[in-house]
Amino acid sequence: MNPLSDIDLTLGTDPQFSDVAAIETRNLARYRLGMRVLARRHPGAAERLGRLCAAGDAELRPLMYDPVLRNAFENDMTFLERGTAQPSGFAALLQLGVADVLDGVGPCERLTRPRVQPWPGRGPAWVWTELNPATRADEHMAGRLEDLLAGTMLRESSGHRVVPDADMIAGAGRGAELLAELLPHAGAGVLPHICLAGFLRDEGVDGVVNSIAGGDPIPSAFFMAPERAADPWVAAETLFHEGLHLKLFDVLRTGSLARDPDVLVPIPWRIQPWSLTRVLFALHVYAHLVLFRAAAAQAGPELRGRYGEPPATDFVDMPTPGSQAGENGTFTTSAERAAYLGEQAVRVHGGMLTVEGRRFVRWLLGALEPIEPGIASAATPAVPVGGPAGGSAGGSVGGAEAEPQRLDPRGYRQATPVEAFPLPEQRQLVAVSPSPPRFRWLNGHAWLIYALCDGADLPTLRDRYVRAAGQGAAGGLERGVAELLAAGLIEPASV
Secondary structure, three states: OOHHHHHHHHHHHOOOOOOHHHHHHHHHHHHHHHHHHHHHHOHHHHHHHHHHHOOOHHHHHHHHOOHHHHHHHHHHHHHHHHOOOOOOHHHHHHHOOOOOOOOOOOOOHHHEEOOOOOOOOOOOOEEOOEEOOOOHHHHHHHHHHHHHHHHHOOOOOOOEEEOOOHHHHHHHHHHHHHHHHHOOOOOHHHHHHOOEEEEEEOEEOOEEOOEEEOOOOOOOEEEEOHHHHOOHHHHHHHHHHHHHHHHHHHHHOOOOOEOOOOOEEOOOOOOOOEEHHHHHHHHHHHHHHHHHHHHHHOOOHHHHHHHOOOOOOOOOOOOOOOOHHHHHOOOOOHHHHHHHHHHHHHHHOHHHEOHHHHHHHHHHHHHHOOOOOOHHHHHOOOOOOOOOOOOOOOOOEOOOOOOOOOOOOOOEEEOOOOEEEEEHHHOEEEEEEEOOEEEEEEOHHHHHHHHHOEOOOHHHHHHHHHHHHOHHHOOHHHHHHHHHHHHOOEEEOOO
C-alpha cells in the first residue's frame, strides 16, 4: 500500500480515538446513563427522560447531538460531578416538549428554512440558514442557539453570523467531498462529528477568524468565514481542522487523556502558555495536517482536474509577534509543531497524562514515522511513567489510576446506587459512581473485577479472578481493586 494510505487507515480507524461508530456508541451509552441519573433527581421529567432513554440510536442521536440540548445535558453532568445543586436545564427543555418528536431530526435543525444538508451521505450535518420558530418552545430553542453562538464570539468584537447563499453551501459541500476522497478514513471520519455547519465573520487582535469549532459552548458545531468555502482545498482543510477538534471533544466525553489537564506548557510560537488539554488538541490537529498536506502534494490528475491545484506550501498560522518562534523563525511547519507538542506532552509532562493519554500521543506521532522519520521519538518518555508492564489494570477505570493495595480479607461488594451500561463489543463497561456521580469507563479487566465483587470473601474473590483471568494475571487483582475503590464503584464487604 501507499504509505499515505497506511497512515490514513491508522489515523482513521483506532477504536478508542478515531473510529466513528465506536465513539458514537460510547457517547450514546453515556447519554442514556446520564438521563437515568437525571430521572432519579428530577421526577417531574422522568417520563420524558425515560422515553428518550429508550429510543433507538437513530432517533436518539440527532437529539443528543443537537447543540442546544447537548449543551444543557453537559452542563447538567458538570453540576452533578461537582455536587452543585442546580435545576436541570436539560429536563426543563424536555418539559417544553422540544424532544417529543422522534423522527430523526433534531429540534434546532427543525427550525431551519430552508433545511439543507451540506454533505448528505457523509455525515448528519445541517446548515444554519434562517430560523423559523413557530411555537414558544421553538422560540426558546432559537434564542438559546443564538446565545450559544454569541458566547463563542471574540469579546468586544463586531462578529456576526452570515446567512449562507447557495454558493457558500455548495463550496462547503465540495470541500467535504474533496476531504473524503483525499483521506477516505481520517478525512471522511471527521464529518460525522459535525452536527451544525454555519458561517460567520469575526475579527480580533490576532486578525480575521477563519473558523471555529464549538466544543463546550456550542457543541457539535462548526463555523467558517464565507471566503473559506470558495476554494475546495481551503474548505477541505478548514473542515478537517475543526472537525478534528469536534472528534476529540467526543472522544474526551468517553475517556480521560490527562490527569492534570490544566498544567501549563510553554509554546514557542505563542506568548502565553497553553493548558495540557489544549496541547493535546493542537497536537491532534497538527499531526493530521502533516498527513493532509502530504496527501495534497501527491494528489493525482483526476483530483486536481476536479478541484484545482492544492496549496503549494505547508502553511501554518504566523507565530505571535514577540514569541520565541517569531524572533528566530522556527516552528514554521505542522511537523515541527507536532513534534514539539508530543515531546512536551510525554517527555516533560508524561506523569500528568493517563495511560490512554500517553498511548494517544504515541499513536499520532507513530503513524507519521514513514513520512516524518524520527518524529515518533518525541513521544518516547525519557523515564518510564505510569502503570506496570504487561498491560494490567493501570488506568483501566476512567481517570482513577491507583497504586496496588493490601486486600481486605472480608472481600468487596459493588457500591450502590450505580448505573451501568455494558459495551461488550468494545470490551468496556460505563458506569456512574454514586458519590460523587461521575462517569467511569472500565476496560475488560476492570469490568471483570467489578463483576466479581459480589460480597464474597477474599479467597473466593481471588480464586474466581484467577480462573477467569488466568494464573499470569494474578498480580492485577490488587491494582484493579484499588482503582475501583478510588472510583467509588466498590466498597469493602464489611462496611
